[in-house]
Amino acid sequence: MIISTRLSPQTWTTSVVIDDFDSIIRPNTIGIGAPSEGSAATGVNGDQSRNRTFESGAAYVFTRSGTSWSQQNYLKASNTGGRDEFGGSVSVSGNIMVVGASGENSNATGVNGDQADNSVWSGAAYVFVNPTNSLVGGDVSGLVGSLSLQNNGADEITLNMDGPFTFSAQHDGSTYEVTISSQPASQVCTVANGSGTLAGINNVSVSCKADNIFTNGFEAPDN
Numbered sequence: 001m002i003i004s005t006r007l008s009p010q011t012w013t014t015s016v017v018i019d020d021f022d023s024i025i026r027p028n029t030i031g032i033g034a035p036s037e038g039s040a041a042t043g044v045n046g047d048q049s050r051n052r053t054f055e056s057g058a059a060y061v062f063t064r065s066g067t068s069w070s071q072q073n074y075l076k077a078s079n080t081g082g083r084d085e086f087g088g089s090v091s092v093s094g095n096i097m098v099v100g101a102s103g104e105n106s107n108a109t110g111v112n113g114d115q116a117d118n119s120v121w122s123g124a125a126y127v128f129v130n131p132t133n134s135l136v137g138g139d140v141s142g143l144v145g146s147l148s149l150q151n152n153g154a155d156e157i158t159l160n161m162d163g164p165f166t167f168s169a170q171h172d173g174s175t176y177e178v179t180i181s182s183q184p185a186s187q188v189c190t191v192a193n194g195s196g197t198l199a200g201i202n203n204v205s206v207s208c209k210a211d212n213i214f215t216n217g218f219e220a221p222d223n
Contacts, residue, residue, distance in 0.1 A: 030062040030069070031097050033087030041076045044128070048074055057086030059099045061130075077101055077126055079115035086126070095130040136176045137166035138193070138204030145184030147208065149191075152177055166202075173197065178204050186211050 037058035038051040048058075061073040075097070077086045081104065089100035104124035106117040136151055141162050148158045151167040152175070159165055167178075178194035189208040 028064045029092060031090040031092040031099075032060045032062065033090040033099065034058050034060065035085035035088040035102075037087065039076065040080055041074075042078055042080045043076060045074050046076055053080055053082045055083045055085055055103070056080045057084055057088065057101060057103075059087040059090055059097070061097065073128075073130075075099060075126075075128055077104070077124075079104075079106075081105075081118065097128045097130070099126045099128065100124075101126065131173070134198055135166045135168075135202070136178065136198065136204065137164060137202045138178075138206065139164050140189075140206045140208070142187075142208040143184060143189070143206075144187060144208070146182070147180065147184050147189055147206070148182035149206065150179050150181045153179070156181055158182075164202075165206075178206075180206070184208060 035057040036055050038054050038056055039046065039048055039058060040050045040052040040056065041047045056077070059075040060071055061075065062069045063072045075087075077084060077099075080086070083103045084101045084105075085103040086101040087099055088102045091098045100123070102123045103121065105119065105121045106113065106115055106124065107120040107122065108114045108117060108124075139162075140147065140159055143159060143162050146158060146160050148156055149165065149167075150156045155167050157165060157167065167176075174197070176195060176198050178191050180189055180191060183189055187208045188211050189206055192205040192207070193203050
C-alpha cells in the first residue's frame with residue numbers, strides 16, 4: 001500500500017509505503033495488522049524483538065504530522081498465543097481501535113471472558129481505547145488590567161482583557177482546578193465552576209470587580 005500526500009492541486013508526494021495484511025486509514029491515523037508477527041509481548045508497546053511465538057500477530061498505529069508518518073503504538077493481545085493471528089483484521093473509529101484474532105481459541109463467550117482457556121478454535125476481538133484530550137476553558141468578564149490564572153497549580157496563562165481563555169489539553173477523566181495566581185491591580189476576581197473531572201470544559205467563569213478599598217484608604221460602598 002502506498003500513501004501519498006497532496007502538496008498542491010497538481011503535485012503529490014509519496015509519504016509512506018506499507019506492506020500489510022490488513023489496514024484501515026483515517027485522515028491522520030493508520031491502523032495496520034500483521035497477523036504473522038511473532039513477538040511474545042502482550043498489551044501496548046511491549047518488546048517488539050521477542051520473536052518467540054509463531055504467528056501470534058500484532059497491530060501498529062501510525063499518525064501523521066504534516067507529510068511525515070511515525071509509529072505511535074505497537075499492539076498485542078492481552079493473552080498472546082501462537083497461531084492466534086492477532087491483527088488479521090483491524091478497524092479504527094475515532095480514538096477506538098478493534099483488532100481481530102481469527103486463530104484465538106478460548107471457549108469464552110461475551111465480553112471479558114476466560115482468556116486462559118485454549119480448548120476451541122473460535123477467534124476473538126480486542127478493543128483498544130486511546131484516551132482523548134479536551135481543553136479546560138471559559139470566559140473572563142469585567143477585567144481591567146492583568147490577570148493570571150493557573151490550572152492544577154501550573155500551566156499559567158495571563159489575560160489582559162475580557163473574553164474566552166483555554167489551558168493546555170488534558171486527558172479526559174483527569175481532574176482540573178482553575179485558580180487565580182495573580183489578581184489585577186485595584187480589582188478582585190473570583191472563579192466559578194473552576195474544578196471537577198475533565199470531559200471538555202468550557203464553562204469556567206471568572207468575574208472581576210473593583211476592590212472595595214479606594215487607594216486613599218476609604219471604603220467604597222458595595223453595589
